[in-house]
Amino acid sequence: MRDAKLAVETGVDGLDVVIGTSSFLREHSHGKDMAYIEKTAIEVIEYIKSKGLEVRFSSEDSFRSDLVDLLSLYRAVDKVGVNRVGIADTVGCASPRQVYDLVRTLRGVVSCDIETHFHNDTGCSIANAYCALEAGATHIDTSVLGIGERNGITPLGGLLARMVVTSPEYVKSKYKLHMLKEIEDMVAEAVEVNTPFNNPITGFCAFTHKAGIHAKAILNNPSTYEILNPADFGLTRYVHFASRLTGWNAVKTRVGQLGLTMTDDQVKEVTAKIKALADVRPIAIDDADSIIRSFHLTLHEQPGKAAPVEVQNGEQVEVANGQ
Incomplete structure (x- = not known):
């Protein structure tokens, strides 16, 4: 009392x-x-x-x-x-x-x-x-990121993810879902913790697709491997193509994003090159893009065209590969 x-x-x-x-x-x-x-x-x-x-x-x-x-x-x-x-x-x-x-x-x-x-x-x-x-x-x-005594309590984002699957219209009308990442980032910074990579919705892997069989289906229809729509939370999906697990459909999409043109057979060929390098060492997006661009460049070199020449000591000398 x-x-x-x-x-x-x-x-x-x-x-x-x-x-x-x-x-x-x-x-x-x-x-x-x-x-x-x-x-x-x-x-x-x-x-x-x-x-x-x-x-x-x-x-x-x-x-x-x-x-x-x-x-x-x-x-x-x-x-x-x-x-x-x-x-x-x-x-x-x-x-x-x-x-x-x-x-x-x-x-x-x-x-x-x-x-x-x-x-x-x-x-x-x-x-x-x-x-x-x-x-x-x-x-x-609930608490943001589930922070609480010991392992914490019910995380706000995780519960919203569960609820929006069952009652999407109700949840969307009641909560500003696009602000979830902002508030989680703010709290994570304030208490000096990292948002878990597999955190529901806002973890950096939440809407990332890597395996070839997944990527093909996602590119055709995202609902095949996504129960949540990243757009509802102001986020975007990412189809990971710089990997030994990548499939040619993911690479084909990247080719289009780079503004390049290839046939399906050519995309499959460059996909094999990306996978081969990824088998040797971890690769980043820049590495995969470099392989795609280099391969595309070789496709557009015109066969049979006279090699460029230069004059050395009064004689014409053929220059290999333009060097």
Whole structure:
């Protein structure tokens, strides 16, 4: 109650009341039993509401708490008019099926909003968050790049990627998707971390296609190997052609981008040259472009044309290859 009173005095619009409910936290953190937690929670919530403020009540370590204790506590705070209850996978132990079952059960117990908070220790935070929404949760805690305690919590970008696949028009109307990369870059710079190469949407590999079989299909119809449209996020796809795995369709596209003209057989021939060099050493775009340009140049040398000559010591001398 003392903490709640101090918080109210700061002039906030609402308070989040949270306490650990698992046996681990009750024994080793605050030392309170469930009877005390329920009694005190009701007192604090009633006080906050008497001040005309919004209040959320959340358990901590919800998925290692006793289900009967948990539902009894939530039912009690819902009756006194809490605006929102929260469940938290504080240690990241929950599976998507566990999340769905708990949220679905809780949805039948309380009439208020349900917020969820998932840590990513076992790599399930995005899947758990999505299952919570399917089960009736109304709010998901996220952070930019998933930054948080230990492995962090549900990442904003990853959850948006999951949501936009299922409800594209709704998500596009509600969020400025083209600003996702900007905010992730800003946060990454501020906290001095790198955006993971395989980060959903904004990782530099997210819309990069390398294998020949993928590249051909992508060039024909991007939806063959892309469930997300990079244009929705203000981004573009990249078909990687400077690789030993490249296919001739990707090289053909690059030939056109360079403003050159080749037949399919010629493109296949220059593709073999690119792959051969890439087998020897890593190559960059400039290396592949150089091979393409040099090959194109040899195609347009006119056979049978007299070689240029110059005069040396009073005699005409044929110059090989124009040198």
